[in-house]
Amino acid sequence: MTEKSVKNRKSVFEINLKPYQKKEAYIHIKSDGEVVMLPLNLYPQNQFYELSYKEQIFFGFFYGILVLACIIYLFFFIALKDKAFVHYGFYVLFIALMQFSLDGFFHEYFTPEGGWLSDRAVLLTAFISLFFFGRYGDTFLNLKTNAYFLHIAGNILSMAVALGFLVLVFVPTSLTLSYPLANFIGVMVLAHMVTCLVIMKGKNIKIDPYFIMGIVFLVVGFVVFILNNFNIIDNSFFTNNGAKFGIGLEIIFLSISMSNRIRDLRMENEQNQLLALQRAEDMNEIKSSFLSNISHELRTPLNLIMGVASSLQQNKDEENLQEKCKLILNSSENLLGYIEDILDFTVIEKGDQELRETSFNLVTSLERIINTQKKKAEAKDLKFSVVGFEALPKRIIGDKGKLAQILNHLLDNAIKFTNQGGIEILLGCKRKGRKNMVFDITIKDTGIGISEEKMSTIFESFTKKSFRDRREFSGLGLGLFIVKNFVELQGGTITLKNNSTKGVTCNVSLSYKVEEEAELPKQELVPVNGMFALEGRTILLAEDNRMNQTVVKLLFKKWNNLNLIIANNGKEALEQLEKQKVDLILMDLQMPEMDGFEATSKIRGGRANCPMEIPIIVVSADNTSKTRKEIFRLGADDFVTKPINGELLLSKMNKYLSAKASFVA
Known part of the structure; x- marks a missing residue:
């Protein structure tokens, strides 16, 4: 017989036999690679239809579960956006289509005439279901975090599945x-999944027990299917449908595990909401605390400055003048430190922080910082020791300013929270080749330590040891937040831990490049009558603020061999340049009529009646990276931050005036 006489998913042929009649039939079978099973059964017509009805009930129940699970979990994916649900939903869909093809329903309803798709329907759906099964297991077990090498192995198997699919489609x-090939990859995917369960159990990683039971039933059903294919076990309804029983029970238990995942996600979401609510409440408390704290911290030095200044104004012959001036300077430095912390915090929050890498003498910079902090420690009768200078390279390339801020904040905290004992600093260096190094800093103190509940938030902004200590210990609570960001910006790490006895140990590692060239000899400034060799030079100050003009005038009185000309804005500065010879310009940026940006641009562009190369040092309170980039792009030579450090300004003026001849307007 060359054609089926009965339209059925199986190969069914009608045979009419009379009593005692014999007929010979020959069946020629050609395999396309699938295992061939040919149980020949003779059924009376009524018995055959009755058996078909029972099978349809079983198949309806089986496929109904699979389709329902697919639809439900695809909806869950849309609602929860968890990839495990979409992987699971598509796995169930294609495992159902594979069984649909294996049972002959695809051939019966869609391709009764056979053809390319009919021949490959089982394999195509098998490859796709294997792919989504692997992805589902990887996502559900979180292999990328729990067992990374198994995650990589799973990715390789997924690529093998995709390759098998492409070969099947494009190689006739x-x-x-x-x-x-499909059977081999299927065994490997299943073995990989079992290996994942065993290894994760060995690591005591929690796995949903229903997920394990689902995989167990899948393995049992697969084993029964293989044994039946090779006629190792007796052929029956249960052995013929062993894979279906295994897959059906697998889907049931995996669905229960997915329900547990929904419950866990819901509980996690509720926990996150509670945490977010708690954080919102904490932030409100922190903001209120911060506003109160900043008011206190800024008013305290201002109160001292104004009080001492008022005293000096009323009593011109005041005693202890030097001590009172020192109080004003110290309070001003504290005030400036708070302002710089707020500005640094603002820059970090905006994501605009960047490194200003230059070559500098590491040992000299550290000695300057440590000597300043040592005086603070000794004022509290604390011991202060430093070890490891001899192991450090002399010159490195990095951000000198940020290194100073990191050390100053950490040492300030160590001294602030230590009332007895002392502070120990250990310095170390690990070379990485000729050009790179890791600079290690360990700071140990014998202070009050950090409570466990605060240790997890110690690097967040506006946090201190506790909200209640904001009056006991001064500061804005921004220091460690700034330190953490600057350390990470320099490619380093920072850890804080409580000592076993008392106090805290802070470990910082920072990555730098080592300066290969020998240190250049310093250009000594030649003093003339006790002052530097700048006699007779004329300096133009472009500054609109009267108080800032007064500050510069007071500095120049100390340097009585320098001539100072003042312009109230950029326009006046250009007019002064037309009238007389000027050797150097001190340029403010924010001025009326014409600001410093425009004035600098006109001078460097040759649109002012003065030499284009005249040195320009910008003097501004705007120390942001954006401003620095812009002024140097316009052609400024250097930058000095307000409030002005007199010694720094004098050294910079000497640098440019000694390097260039005076310019004639």
Whole structure:
């Protein structure tokens, strides 16, 4: 018989036999690579239809579960956006389509005439279901975090599945090889999943027990299917449908595990909401605390400055003048430190922080910082020791300013929270080749330590040891937040831990490049009558603020061999340049009529009646990276931050005036 006489998913032929009649029939079977099973059964017509009805009830129940699970979990994916649900939903869909093809329903309803798709329907759906099964297991077990090497192995198997699929589609002669290939990859995917469960259990990683039971039933059903294919076990309804029983029970238990995942996600979401609510409440408290704290911290030095200044104004012959001036300077430095912390915090929050890498003498910079902090420690009768200078390279390339801020904040905290004992600093260096190094800093103190509940938030902004200590210990609570960001910006790490006895140990590692060239000899400034060799030079100050003009005038009185000309804005500065010879310009930026940006641009662009190369040092309170980039792009030579450090300004003026001849307007 060359054609089926009964339209059925199986190969069914009608045979009419009279009593005692014999007939011979020959069946020619050609395999396309799939295992061939040919149980020949003779059924009376009524018995055959009755058996078909029972099978349809079983198949309806089986496929109904799979389709329902697919639809439900795809909806869950849309609602929860968890990839495990979409992987699971598509796995269930394609495992159902594979069984649909294996049972002959795809052939019966869609391709009764056979053809390319009919021949490959089982394999195509098998490859796709294997792919989504692997992705589902990887996501559900979180292998990328829990067992990274198994995650990589799973990715390799997924690529093998995709390759098998492509070969089946695009290589016409591959059909006979695709069945053993699909079986082999299927065994490997299943073995990988079992290995994942064993290893994660060995690591005591929690796995949903229903997920394990689902995989167990899948393995049992797969084993029964293989044994039945090779006629190792007796052929029956249960052995013929062993894979279906295994897959059905697998889907049931995996669905329960997915329900547990929904419960866990819901509980996690509720926990996150509670945490967010708690954080919102904490932030409100922190903001209120911060506003109160900043008011206190800024008013305290201002109160001292104004009080001492008022005293000096009323009593011109005041005693202890030097001591009172020192109080004003110290309070001003504290005030400036708070302002700089707020500005640094603002820059970090905006994501605009960047490194200003230059070559500098590491040992000299550290000695300057440590000597300043040592005086603070000794004022509290604390011991202060430093070890490891001899192991450090002399010159490195990095951000000198940020290194100073990191050390000053950490040492300030160590001294602030230590009332007895002392502070120990250990310095170390690990070379990485000729050009790179890791600079290690360990700071140990014998202070009050950090409570466990605060240790997890110690690097967040506006946090201190506790909200209640904001009056006991001064500061804005921004220091460690700034330190953490600057350390990470320099490619380093920072850790804080309580000592076993008392106090805190802070470990900082920072990555730098080592300066290969020998240190250049310093250009000594030649003093003339006790002052530097700048006699007779004329300096133009472009500054609109009267108080800032007064500050510069007071500095120049100390340097009585320098001539100072003042312009109230950029326009006046250009007019002064037309009238007389000027050797150097001190340029403010924010001025009326014409600001410093425009004035600098006109001078460097040759649109002012003065030499284009005249040195320009910008003097401004705007120390942001954006401003620095812009002024140097316009052609400024250097930058000095307000409030002005007199010694720094004098050294910079000497640098440019000694390097260039005076310019004639």
